[in-house]
Amino acid sequence: MLWDDFMKSDYHDWRGSGHSEDRLDKPGWLEQWLAIHNLPYPGTPSAKELDDLRWLRGHMLRIVQKLTVHESAAPADLEGLNRALSGGPMFLRIAESDADYRLESIPLRAGWSRIGAEVAASFGRILTECEPSRLRICENPDCMAVYYDETRNRSKRFCDDKACGNLMKVRRFRARQKAAKTGVTTSES
Template identity: 55%
Template sequence: MLWDDFMNSEWHDWRGSGKSEDRLDKPEWLNDWLERHRLSVDAAPSSDELAALKQLRLLLQRMVKDIVAELEMRAEDLTELNKIMKGGAVIRRLTMADRLYNIALTPVDHNWRQVMAEIAASFAHVLVDADASRIRICDNPDCLWVYYDDTRNRSKKYCDDKCCGNLMKVRRFRARQKAAARKPT
């Protein structure tokens, strides 16, 4: 999905090295990302546009954290998301009443503001058309990858069972071994 791929542009080494990188600062990654999501712009983002993209990512991260914590959406976050969606070729307005979301659309324009509007709208569509309670943050504290849990029983804990899932299983095993070794016999 557009919104979570964008959010995961802030990469953290899931193996625990502490390394991280902001892929929005890498023009080649940004171009690949635009192509992958069939988005087009006339030029690379200016420093102000790049700062606005990073602010959008922070807004979405805060909103996802609230969703994962089962908190009600903050009114100021909805207002900001609506403001960003308004900057695109289609004015999109997210509303919430009795914890039900809806999107109103009105046609308009094209550029980095449009890209941001598409990202915001992609997130808004998940809130409206899908089950927001399936939005997750990887349980690996070194990863923090955001994903949508599409498993039947809603039990997915890690962004990838083969990477983060196995790593955390090994960490738990080693912690148990260490604890057992410390116990007096």
């Protein structure tokens, strides 16, 4: 999802090294991200455009943080989404494809404000058309990635069960091993 990959631009090393980076500053990351989502690369963003993207990411994160503790999003954060949405005015048109019709939205503007509007719209669809209560933040304290829980019983705890989930399982196992050794040593004394 567009919004999901955008949120991952604020990277934290899930393995616990403490390394983090803002991938918006990483050369080539934006261009690659947009190519994956079939969006045009409007060129290198200015400092203000990068600040606007970070600002949008912050609003989206605050909304997810509120929703994960069963609170409503703050009006200021919703206004932040609406501000980003206003940067991408568009018109609608009907297009034909394989004896079927589809409604297309055609942007009136190019540039980074349009990209911000696309991200905000992608996130807005999760809030309005899906179940916002399924938004999660990875329980690995070193990762903190945001994701949408698509499991039937809403039990997904980690952004990636093979990476963060497995790592946390190993950490719990080692903590139990250490506690058992400490308990054995203490009981022998």
